[in-house]
Amino acid sequence: AQSVTQLDSHVSVSEGTPVLLRCNYSSSYSPSLFWYVQHPNKGLQLLLKYTTGATLVKGINGFEAEFKKSETSFHLTKPSAHMSDAAEYFCVVSDQSGNQFYFGTGTSLTVIP
Amino acid sequence: GAVVSQHPSRVICKSGTSVKIECRSLDFQATTMFWYRQFPKKSLMLMATSNEGSKATYEQGVEKDKFLINHASLTLSTLTVTSAHPEDSSFYICSARGIWTEAFFGQGTRLTVV
Numbered sequence: 001a002q003s004v005t006q007l008d009s010h011v012s013v014s015e016g017t018p019v020l021l022r023c024n025y026s027s028s029y030s031p032s033l034f035w036y037v038q039h040p041n042k043g044l045q046l047l048l049k050y051t052t053g054a055t056l057v058k059g060i061n062g063f064e065a066e067f068k069k070s071e072t073s074f075h076l077t078k079p080s081a082h083m084s085d086a087a088e089y090f091c092v093v094s095d096q097s098g099n100q101f102y103f104g105t106g107t108s109l110t111v112i113p
Numbered sequence: 114g115a116v117v118s119q120h121p122s123r124v125i126c127k128s129g130t131s132v133k134i135e136c137r138s139l140d141f142q143a144t145t146m147f148w149y150r151q152f153p154k155k156s157l158m159l160m161a162t163s164n165e166g167s168k169a170t171y172e173q174g175v176e177k178d179k180f181l182i183n184h185a186s187l188t189l190s191t192l193t194v195t196s197a198h199p200e201d202s203s204f205y206i207c208s209a210r211g212i213w214t215e216a217f218f219g220q221g222t223r224l225t226v227v
Contacts, residue, residue, distance in 0.1 A: 032215075034215055041204070041221065041223060042220055043117075043119065043206055043219050043221045044157075044206065044208075044218040046215055046217070090156065094215075099162065099210075100162075101159075101208075101216060103156045103157050104156065105156045106156050
């Protein structure tokens with residue numbers, strides 16, 4: 001079975017400082033992993049994804065994530081937070097068929113000016 | 114990336130009436146569409162999965178007679194909330210996937226039942 005744990009429900013950073021949003025997963029096979037961002041009252045936007053290949057994945061808006069199989073982690077990072085990054089972030093793992101997506105509980109990112 | 118359009122973005126309806134929400138894939142063929150419900154400050158709860166031309170598969174605890182899902186074409190799925198009640202008020206989000214591994218999400222619909 002697949003599952004996702006987002007370790008922090010809220011993260012608060014100052015503008016210009018690094019962002020780290022943590023995600024651990026559980027999967028019985030090599031997973032596909034995703035990070036989505038949701039702004040208030042909006043749908044979800046894909047930030048980045050990992051399927052196979054390079055374990056360091058670069059996404060939009062300066063975000064990146066590293067797939068670490070030994071640690072079963074897929075943490076999301078950004079070197080310098082911007083005010084517009086304030087949003088809800090979801091880590092997602094899909095099953096082998098790609099027809100089931102398992103969502104983490106979300107991390108709310110606050111950026112302090 | 115591919116575009117999924119969800120309409121309406123907001124709707125207010127009276128208790129006892131029905132509301133239809135549309136989800137369209139604008140530039141790709143969506144073989145599978147998903148409908149989610151999101152409660153305030155919570156994650157997404159999968160309600161049902163639909164494949165084009167087939168009946169939707171509902172998650173446990175979701176009333177299929179209350180939440181009618183139709184996926185009549187490769188670009189359109191609809192969710193109808195029948196006999197809506199205030200407890201059905203929520204944010205509903207659809208997503209669609211075609212040949213890629215990831216799903217693309219609609220903008221969501223804020224349903225308020227008064």
